[in-house]
Amino acid sequence: MDNSTAEKGSPGQEQQAAGVGILLQIMMLVLSFVVGHVLRRHKFYYLPEASASLLIGLIVGGLANISDTERSIRAWFNFHEEFFFLFLLPPIIFQSGFSLSPKPFFSNFGAIVTFAIFGTFIASVVTGVLVYLGGLMYLMYKLPFVECLMFGALISATDPVTVLSIFQELGTDMNLYALVFGESVLNDAMAISLYRTMSVVRSNDPSGQNFFMVIVRFLETFVGSMSAGVGVGFTSALLFKYAGLDIDNLQNLECCLFVLFPYFSYMLAEGLGLSGIVSILFTGIVMKHYTFSNLSENSQRFVSDFFHLISSLAETFIFIYMGFDIAMEKHSWSHVGFIFFSILFIAIARAVNVFSCAYLINLVRPAHRQIPSKHQKALCYSGLRGAMAFALALQSVHDLEEGHGQIIFTATTAIVVLTVLLIGGSTGTMLEALQVVGDGHDAHLGEGFEGNNGYVPTSREEDETTGNKLRMKLKEFHRSAASFSEIDRNYLTPFFTSQNGDSEDEEDDPMPSSRRGVYHGHS
């Protein structure tokens, strides 16, 4: 797994050490899956799978810490953030794009984009500014302003995997599910782009920087990566449409090619100096929406199971690793104040993000499609931090000197563990208190969505004079998002897939089927 730290000389010895390390990791993986399964079967929602994996990592790490073999075990587990970024994150991010079911996603497209792009930007800036002010007021360790913004960006990537799995168990409103899931998928892309932009700003000469350049850099990363991802996705769609691989028992070839494309997209973006994560995410969305339907039926079943399997393994592994790492790593616990106030500040930033964006969205939505207050609270509550924040923090250790990266890493790890354990454990209770679960899957599905394509009925006509201009602008944006569905149906789908536009109704599944269990949605 990692060749750089192990001493050279005897490859056999080295291989044996690596063997034992990986063996331990596999045993923890197996244990996590089994424990997670047992807990789920007994409907014990206080310890979701992710929390269980984290705890297993914590316990094994703690045991390894006590025993005197620490150094060697540490070496086996020691992989760089490179391993994370090249091998663990891509399948997870691809899968999150791939398992977006297009219909609820597109019908809430405007709201999701608002939360993910605008909201994440607000949350990053609010967190960064608050952390900087906290430093100025001697509440916490003082970081330079740019580094505060980097921290704000990386900590704004949410990962509500636990909340979503409980939504699925208990059943919830489809729009709420789409909002939580869609926001978390897209805000990863936003957070990583913001982080990279700030990182570039920091490493360049700070005097020559102006706000305009920052915006350009950000657009370069975000739009560039997105275009690369979408481009690769469309290329794959055309390839599978015209190569005629869905006949002839060529499923193995078909699957091999399909599986290589996401990685190709990832590496293409990295090779161009863009963000592979953002790219693979959009490749996932495009490949699911267009390429997927060009596959033969058997290959469709296989690839969705394949990506589900790979991402489950990677995700469980990341949670185990995070637990193990927090038990083993020499963290700078002296900065406990930093951790405490960070948690406070990200909670504030999350609330600012959700409620301000929801206010804007409700301004433009018709009365029957308002995001109700309880959904806003549930969305605010779903702000768990996970793999992406951890991976970026791991990278910040390399990016920042003077131990600043170490402080950010420790704070991020603590935030991830706390949010996963506390929010994850209390989700069931909280969601029931908010009365957003158990509505049945399609309670809100049938009504109100038809008006979304094109014309938005202005049933809520009490125009406040102050918000009026803003509202008109937002509505315009809303309409353009809606008209995207039309472009998709009329031009993109017929061009990139072998089906005609109308048949997309078959994908009416309220929750991504591949999340529910292999083959379940297809049998």
Added chain:
Amino acid sequence: MDNSTAEKGSPGQEQQAAGVGILLQIMMLVLSFVVGHVLRRHKFYYLPEASASLLIGLIVGGLANISDTERSIRAWFNFHEEFFFLFLLPPIIFQSGFSLSPKPFFSNFGAIVTFAIFGTFIASVVTGVLVYLGGLMYLMYKLPFVECLMFGALISATDPVTVLSIFQELGTDMNLYALVFGESVLNDAMAISLYRTMSVVRSNDPSGQNFFMVIVRFLETFVGSMSAGVGVGFTSALLFKYAGLDIDNLQNLECCLFVLFPYFSYMLAEGLGLSGIVSILFTGIVMKHYTFSNLSENSQRFVSDFFHLISSLAETFIFIYMGFDIAMEKHSWSHVGFIFFSILFIAIARAVNVFSCAYLINLVRPAHRQIPSKHQKALCYSGLRGAMAFALALQSVHDLEEGHGQIIFTATTAIVVLTVLLIGGSTGTMLEALQVVGDGHDAHLGEGFEGNNGYVPTSREEDETTGNKLRMKLKEFHRSAASFSEIDRNYLTPFFTSQNGDSEDEEDDPMPSSRRGVYHGHS
């Protein structure tokens, strides 16, 4: 892919370089699959898939060699034999065990074991002795005797993937297919055990070694690894039999656990200082035979496709890498004599192996089950060298000093490329000349196999007095191999699977279905 050689400092830069390297590899993989597919579709048997991959690697390597970017491309491609042994070989070896169809394998069990164990031992020793004698006679570079035996061992691992794929295309006698496939699967285990034994003998004080200790070491490696593999396989069978995961839409959990077991077996053996390759091979055989039938139907389909996909990718990648490597590496071409005579000697050793073992087997088999001369020739002809020989040679570079490992590596690479290109390209022609293809799949299937279980009719009664004692011994062995099928049917299958013993007839497929294309055998 490799962290140790790239300079530290800027992880972003490093990541970008790795990105471009992996991007290139993915593009070559895609190209290989597409070219292989086009060639197969046009029934162009002179350039099978493996050869095409090798050539693509050679060409890209050659181009990279010409361009001035050589150094950086070399760094991207530079992975240790560790990467091979930990990530590329395990899926291939597991898949070869997993795709053994039990029935033809067990009905030719005695012959396969004779070829693989006894024959590979003969071939290794013959090659080693000839190379040593060649060195003494100044025909080629003189290596120490132990190193000659190591070379003999590693070069005796055959990999007839090309031959087998052409067998499948053209259709051949099922017994011949079982012999070629079974021998190549088991002789990998034998070769690696012999190589490791010799490696231990070499590194220890040579004065204290005697023949007895060598045997003990060999048994330790081979039997120990085999037991570990079989043990893990049986454990998995019991787990899946009693865990009740085949209900309840738990296929994802089921698949995750199933996929982790082979790797667990591999790492367990490595951790114990045994051979992970041998272990994972036997885990594959046991898991296919017992665990597999305890899975739910959907998971069965998924896991066989999964392993097929993973091993196809790894195999293609290895051939590309071999081609790339031979174009890039600074080989010691001064030892061209070594290469020439090695090729001669391994051809002799292969012939000695096949014809002497076939003679022994024919002594004991009844007249209607003799291995005909044309099958012997086809078997002898199928002695291509591939991934395993390459991987062991890569390791020998680390194991042997004074450039001896480099000589062995160069010779092995040359042998692999030549056998894959020449034998692979001429297989179609040769097999048709031998009239062993086009017999139809089950021409020989129905007849003559029933007598194999238990009683062997001694229809060929002209007992030569010299061979008599040997024959009686061989027959005893043959009977014990046959009685293994009975133990399997009466005790092992009922104990480890949820089916009763009779139902194994459903697996009557003459060729491993997963080799033929995803889902093909199941639809």
